[in-house]
């Protein structure tokens with residue numbers, strides 16, 4: 624290994640159910656992926672597997688920096704940031720707002736710092752993409768003092784939305800128009816973009832809001848939470864477990880939070896869980912189209928958005944009033960172009976690639992770091 628070896632970047636994306644990783648290597652002015660993978664679950668064993676994979680896919684490049692997806696960046700980060708002890712403390716303080724993600728994001732940084740002390744690490748924030756949302760989109764109807772202390776809508780999945788915003792102009796002439804993206808994975812949210820920038824999104828203060836997800840409830844009447852605390856005497860920990868881990872598709876079906884399992888199940892409760900998921904996406908689409916002032920393009924991404932033709936077909940059927948018309952054959956084979964010739968709205972299915980955005984942001988920050 625020499626100093627003039629190409630630079631390589633490891634990308635770690637700790638989501639709610641798994642850790643995705645990728646290795647990117649510089650080739651001229653480009654960053655090229657040499658590995659993409661996923662390990663289920665979280666913990667030291669998973670991180671060790673990932674480190675082994677990263678090292679075996681790096682050569683002959685040298686590891687120049689490690690980038691991490693960080694779900695919650697609060698109000699201070701409109702772009703990626705170098706990981707420092709002060710930043711780690713800041714991210715740890717935000718952990719209660721994203722309990723399924725933030726502790727794993729921070730654990731990944733700490734593990735890599737032990738393994739590669741001195742190597743720059745970069746935090747790439749899900750919240751950054753939405754930080755420029757209009758203030759009306761960010762405010763809750765709470766007393767002003769609450770907003771002053773940060774009780775605002777933040778929104779998440781920003782790295783995935785950035786990837787869509789970056790990819791769309793090459794394939795879709797109306798990419799800079801009024802676009803709604805549905806990121807449908809284990810976590811699920813939707814985002815309205817105008818001119819390639821987020822103007823509104825379905826997740827809010829935490830990654831619980833908006834759509835029902837694999838195990839998270841989605842939007843709830845806060846009166847219901849008060850009822851659970853008071854009348855049912857639930858403790859905050861029990862409530863957190865109910866809302867983050869026992870609800871959503873899993874809670875509704877009583878079977879699984881995994882869409883593939885539910886689509887294959889003849890159980891009426893599985894069907895009803897899927898019905899609720901589709902219904903809520905269709906309603907959110909109307910709301911986000913209103914925020915964008917109309918709808919030119921609809922994009923599906925995430926594991927469900929990319930692979931579940933049936934879910935896309937049902938959402939699009941409920942969006943006929945917006946001028947959405949699917950090409951059934953294109954949809955069955957996952958497009959990526961899904962709209963019929965007479966559709967007023969362009970519809971696409973695109974892979975979610977948060978790691979590509981992590982690689983780019985990591986290089987950008989690390990290149991500015993004196994090595």
Ligand SMILES: Nc1ncnc2c1ncn2[C@@H]1O[C@H](COP(=O)(O)OP(=O)(O)O)[C@@H](O)[C@H]1O
Nearest residue numbers: 638640808809810881882883925926927930931
């Ligand atoms: N072929 C498929 N049909 C339906 N659902 C699918 C398919 N492939 C993956 N999924 C669903 O995608 C979801 C996982 O999405 P993914 O984006 O990988 O999750 P994560 O949020 O963990 O990154 C699961 O509900 C899974 O069942």
Ligand SMILES: CC(=O)OP(=O)(O)O
Nearest residue numbers: 638639779780810830
């Ligand atoms: C923010 C979020 O819900 O992320 P994921 O989909 O990776 O769980």
Ligand SMILES: [Mg+2]
Nearest residue numbers: 638808809810
């Ligand atoms: Mg994900």
